[in-house]
Amino acid sequence: MPTLRMAIQLTPRESMTVSQRFDKFLENIRITEEQAADGTVKHGGVRKCLNKHYYDSSSESANSMLVGSWGKHTRVRPPRDIDVLFKLPSSVYQRYETKTGNKQSQLLQEVKNVLANCYTVTKMRGDGQVVIIPFSTQSVELVPAFALNDGKYWVCDTNDGGKYKTFDPDAEIKAIADSDNAYAGNTRHLVRMMKKWQENCNVPLKSFWIELLATDFISSWQYHGKSSVYYDWMVRDFFYYLVNTKANGYVIVPGTYEIIWIGSDWKSRAESAYDRAVKGVAYEAENKDFDAWWEWKNIFGDDVPRD
Numbered sequence: 001m002p003t004l005r006m007a008i009q010l011t012p013r014e015s016m017t018v019s020q021r022f023d024k025f026l027e028n029i030r031i032t033e034e035q036a037a038d039g040t041v042k043h044g045g046v047r048k049c050l051n052k053h054y055y056d057s058s059s060e061s062a063n064s065m066l067v068g069s070w071g072k073h074t075r076v077r078p079p080r081d082i083d084v085l086f087k088l089p090s091s092v093y094q095r096y097e098t099k100t101g102n103k104q105s106q107l108l109q110e111v112k113n114v115l116a117n118c119y120t121v122t123k124m125r126g127d128g129q130v131v132i133i134p135f136s137t138q139s140v141e142l143v144p145a146f147a148l149n150d151g152k153y154w155v156c157d158t159n160d161g162g163k164y165k166t167f168d169p170d171a172e173i174k175a176i177a178d179s180d181n182a183y184a185g186n187t188r189h190l191v192r193m194m195k196k197w198q199e200n201c202n203v204p205l206k207s208f209w210i211e212l213l214a215t216d217f218i219s220s221w222q223y224h225g226k227s228s229v230y231y232d233w234m235v236r237d238f239f240y241y242l243v244n245t246k247a248n249g250y251v252i253v254p255g256t257y258e259i260i261w262i263g264s265d266w267k268s269r270a271e272s273a274y275d276r277a278v279k280g281v282a283y284e285a286e287n288k289d290f291d292a293w294w295e296w297k298n299i300f301g302d303d304v305p306r307d
Contacts, residue, residue, distance in 0.1 A: 195207055
C-alpha cells in the first residue's frame, strides 16, 4: 500500500505541548497496578479451577494463555474483559466426537458447569465461542480450545449447528508485538487511543479490528518511527485512512488469514473524528491550547488532559 499523504500540510514542529498532552493521555488510560493485580487474581482463579478439573493440578497458569488485550498488552482503563484460552485434553475432544447434535454447544455447557462449581454466576456469551465469568470488577472470557499439531488451536463456534474454528493466538500476539517494536512503540499507543474513541463515541468497531487496522495503518504511515510529538498527526491520519480506505473493506487475521469484512456502520463517526482531528492539529500548531484540548476531548473523552 502506498505511503499515505498528509491531509493537511503543516510545517513540522517540535511542540512539547502535543507530546505532553498525548503522553499524559496515554498515562491516564493505562490500567493501574491495583487493576492489574485484581485481574491477575481473577484470571488465575479461573485457570486454576479448570486445571483442577481437567488435569488435577492447582496451577494458575498451566495449559492456558492470556489472549486479547491482556496477551497483546493493549489494555486500557477502565479495565475490560480478560480473555483466556484454556487448552482442553485431547481426550475431551475424543469424547465429544462420539456425541450427536451441536457438539460445540455441549462442550461449552460442560466448561460452564465446571466453572459454576467454583463460581456462583456464569453465563454463555451470545456468539457461542466463550464462557463469561462476570466478576464485579473485571469479567473473564474463557475460550476452551484444542491444540493442533501446527501450534494453532480449534475453538468452539456454536453457530450453524456447531463447528470448530481455527485460532492462532501466537500469530496475533506476534503481529502486534513486531509492529510495535519496529515502529517505536507507536502501534500499541495508537490502539489504546482508538479504543478510547471507540468507547467515548460508541463506535461499532470491534477492539480486535482496531488492532488489525492500527497495525496495517502504521506500517505505511510516513512518520511511524517518530515520537509522541507527532501523535496529533498520527490520530488525524488514522481517521483519514479509515474513512478513505477501509469503509466496506476488510481485515486479515494473522496466522489463519481469515478475511473479516468490517462494513461501514462506523464511517460517520470516523468522519466526525477526522474533522475534529484536523481542527485539533491546526489548533496545536497555532498554540490554541484550549481549542485543541476541546477537539481531542470530544474524540477521546475526559482522559485527555486540559493542562
